[in-house]
Amino acid sequence: MTAPSTAPAPPSRGGRWIQQWDPEDETFWKETGEKVARRNLFFSVLSEHIGFSIWTMWSVLVLFMGPEYGLTPADKFLLTSVVTLVGAVVRVPYTFAVAIFGGRNWTIVSAALLLVPTVAAFTVMEPGTSFNTFLLVGLLAGIGGGNFASSMTNINAFFPLRKKGWALGLNAGGGNIGVPVIQLVALAIIGASGGPRVLLGIYIPFIVVAAVLAALFMDNIENVKNDTGAAKDSARDAHTWIMSFLYIGTFGSFIGYSFAFGQVLTNQFGRTPLEAAYVTFIGPLLGSLIRPLGGWLADKYGGAKITLYNYVGMGVATSVLIAASMEKSLALFTVAFVVLFVLTGLGNGSTFKMIPGIFQAKALAKGLEGEAAAAYGRRLSGASMGLIGAVGALGGVGINLAFRQSFLSYGSGTGAFVAFLAFYAACFVVTWAVYLRRSAARTQATTTTSEAKPELSYAKV
Template identity: 50%
Template sequence: MPALPASVRDALKRDHTITAWDPEDEQAWEAGNAAIAKRNLVWSVICEHVGFSIWSLFSVMALFMGPEYGISLDQKFIIGATATLVGSCLRIPYTQATARFGGRNWAIFSAIVLLIPTGLTMMLMMNPGEFGFGWFLAVAALTGFGGGNFASSMTNINAFYPQRLKGWALGLNAGGGNIGVPVVQLIGLAVIWLASDQPEIVCSIYLVALAVAGVGAAIYMDNLDHQTSSGRAMIDCLKYRDTWLICLLYVGTFGSFIGFGFAFSQVLNISFTSAGAAKPALAAASIAWIGPLLGSLSRPYGGKLADRIGGGRVTLYSFVAMTASAAVLVVAGTIADTNGKVITGPILTTFVIAFIALFLISGIANGSVYKIIPTIWEHKSAHLTALNAVGKTKWSRSMSGALIGIAGAAGGLGGVGINLVLRASYKSNQSATFAFWVFMVFYVVAGVITWWFYARRPIVLGETTDLAVADPAAVSGHLTGEIGTTDKAMA
């Protein structure tokens, strides 16, 4: 058996717990801490990326699930909604996990535990007709653990990087995770093209990828002894009106991204089948990955644009554009419905263009909504007269981090809603037109809320409409050591 490389042997021998980590110490940063942080970032991106792919695994498996599996169309949408729901709910406990168990330790666990749903998915797909809907639902719920990886990964990397570099590091970490959605769809496309009756190949690839991610995290990542997270801040955050407003906006932005990420391939498969395509699954797979990829890549640009003209304005313009895209879907769907629910070539082309536009714009809005959050708490902290300047900064950053975690979970629930609305629409009307109407109305409501509270004036955050918060003096004492949570980013 060949010997391990010296660098790997050294990595295995070293202590993986770092004490007294101070990323703001520029001298220490240049002397070696930058390399340590980069090493942890690389493997954090890998673990999160694979986690996102497993989270959206059934968006690909649905294309392989023909009549022999005994899974109906509406059941496929429920399977996707279940994975989305579990992944969204797990984001909150995963946010707290790195402080309790260590960033390296949790990265190993979060990668290795996904071997279970991936292996079970392989079992289901290799035995069509032998396992019922309940099995698929249970395994889809387990793939949802991949959705929680984002929260723990972002919390961990946030602690490694100084304030001046967090935007870049966390943006890279978030983008690397989001791209896991189109990557698994591209792998699915390749398998459908080369071996259309062997979905287990996709699962095999990810079993290997998970093993590599887990072993790599064990060898190269580190635990920090001072990571903190505030469950109290999450509770206090819920007492503010703006928490609920931002959650609603993020339901429309990230919820659209992840919801369409799960459902787009199924909608395309149905549409290509109606249009008479010879191989509808292959045709759907060849297009489905484009939207999630563009949505992932556009996210950083939404943040940059928000820096220039304001997060509220960019979010407002995004919802206007998303409303227009949904309106195009409504018109196209209505035309198809009046034509005996037959989807012609031009209608299909319109569907594809409008959906891809929704992905692209939702990615921009993801970045711009994130930019609104620190401004909210910065403004509110100015009114906490019992706190000094340092105390106000700690309070603002802790509340921002809490809202980001809550909104990230709420946003994922929007993906659940999209799958359920599409299911109901197809089940009752044999078309998606009703669902398109629902999406359009929601985007109108979200746009009005954005305009009223965050775009018509630079800051509209009156304290009188908010519930009472915890005693500022108590908050000051409770938040000691929690600087640095503001810059977490939502997936």
């Protein structure tokens, strides 16, 4: 076995494996770690970006599917719900995959797998194809949603705690931006009177390039491998499920609205597919671009505080959407929806920054110090991110099903927005009660129980 060193081990025949990795060591970080971490971050973003595009391609494909396809609005919402559901479920095994195969190795595999749903959709995308066939192919597209979980788990291990908010925000934001990019490409194709197969054909070579670049330039970290027990430990921790609930409100909203925005505009406001495509990309684009800012603000002011205030903003924006929906004001509805997208992006960044902060705080409260505390935090936060990402993505399923039921019952999305408003209010209460209101009381209880242990407070996470 290679002796420990302060620099990454050179690539071996079996793959690029880093034997020693300590990003919390400032000397190591400045001399070696930062350059390697940034390189892995860049190529991770590329693969995740294409994964998001493939996952959400059905939000675009349904706009191509006119009356000749024989699908009702309810059918289309069901189709996008199924795609979202699979994308959420596969995030759990994708999280395990990093520990089993290594971050670089799994990035190669997960990128290459995107060829399956893309080629399948290319094959069946024509009038006369049965709805059940579209559902089956939509199930395959869900694997694109898994790339996020493995990518975030992998990148979390590369960066020190003080940089995680920015790094994770950039990684996720670069991935999220795959949503508006595929919508923009679709807009250009629809505008040029092209068909859905043109869109799918464009992405096939990009998938191959992403897999090849991951093989050439990414690394595996040895001490992340074979730690599948971390997922079990994180699943037993209550904070994993609390943060999952909060992430439903932020990312679940982002991905759910990304799938549904165009359909709401066409079904409720009578926009044509081209008219809808002109505006549907704006919200996901701004929400993706601002996600790193949410992480940066969380680094500076505390993720819990930013998340709390963000839910207030989401509640206000949703209230405006309800009013605009009832008044049938397309302009106000569109502006409010874009603002809500921006807030989901901010919240995505701040909630994910909270995760490593929470487990680092628990490590310090256990009396761990230095690298031991950092290793504990990395281990549990990396594992929990996959579970939180999976549950959060289920919020996108709920949003599409809520819209489906709202249109079936009321002919508009107003009823769904009322339900979303109530959920954001619950997220506000949970954030305040768990991470802000009781932090001082918990700190006092911890110090009186065991003076030897450091204070436990989540106010700064």
